[in-house]
Amino acid sequence: MKRLLTISILFLVINTALTQNIPSVQLSISYDSINHKMLLRWAPDNVQLWQLANNYGYTIEKYYYQRDGKLLDIPLEKEILVKDQKPRPLEEWEDFVQINDYAAIAAQSVYGDGIDLNDTQNGIFSIVNKSKELQSRFSFSLFAADQSVEVADFLGLYYEDHKVQDNERYLYRVYANVPDSIISADTASVYFGPKDFDPLPKPRVESIIQKDGQVIIRWLNEPFSQVFSAYIIERSFNNGGFKKVNALPIVNFKKGAR
Incomplete structure (x- = not known):
């Protein structure tokens, strides 16, 4: 009976994974008008893709899409900006973690020995707890990257393109270099140019009460x-x-809250 239960649970886990959406890389972009550079920031939306991409790296492609208001002929001019962007080696984090708390969180998430989840069980419960640990690493890592551009850079999730012209528009593509035989993931892409840039909105204060x-x-x-x-x-x-x-x-994790 125990063997049947274990097989049933594992089948359920595998079946659930197969019915989930295809993992993908989420890409956002902005423009630094003062230093004239594009700021690319991306992240995988799937813990498995995150773990694999940390080993295989990311490729960043740039296509020249528009110039002086006119679409360029196909095939578009293309550049490979990066072929193998990964988290930096552990030794490069040593000084950084001393001055940035988020760097310590990120380094622990990628290279740490483990996050204590009071795992005292064996068998299927150990598998479940290992899965929770990996999910925690994934969440902590992306949270740290959200709080610090420098940390995002060290995690291999950020790139600055300095070869930018005001009269041009570009298509950027970012994808993980994971073989399709291991995991099939969608490629992130975005069209953007300096003239597309809008300043960030200001947070809106609803009320200030002295009491x-x-x-x-x-x-x-x-x-x-x-x-x-x-x-x-x-x-x-x-x-x-x-x-x-x-x-x-x-940080407000509750959607719809103020």
């Missing part, structure tokens, strides 16, 4: 859920400039 010697600030989260991953609160002390009030970013 019992405290100040309660409420701001709208839902309209910007796809723009901001966390918030930092700053306060001006005696008109001497602004300083952070919260040591850690305020």
Whole structure:
């Protein structure tokens, strides 16, 4: 009976995996108008793809799509910006983790010995806990990358393209170099040029209430859920400039909350 139960559970896990959506790389892009460079930031949406891509790396392609308002002839001009972008080797993180807390989180997620989940079970329960550990590593890693561009760069999830012209528009493609025989994943792509850039919106404060010697600030989260991953609160002390009030970013995981 135990053997039958184990086989049934494993079949359920495999069947669930087969019916999930195809994993993909999610790509976002912005333009630094001061330094004239494109900022590419991506992340896998699947823990298995994340783990494999850390080993196989990513390829970044650039196609010249439009110039002076005119579409270019096919085949488009093409550049391979990067062929094998991966997380940096562990030894390159050693100094970085001393000055950036998010770097320590990311390095532990990629290279650490393990995240303690009080795993005292064997057999199928051990498999489940290992899966939870991998999911935790994946989540912590992407969260750290969201909080620090430098960490995203060290994780191999960020690239700056300095070869940019104001009169051009580009097609960027990012994909993991994982063989299809191991996992089939979609390629991320985006069309973008300097003239497509819009400044980020400002967070909208809903109310400020002073009560019992405290100040309660409420701001709208839902309209910007796809723009901001966390918030930092700053306060001006005696008109001497602004300083952070919260040591850690305020993250709202509850969709629709304020």
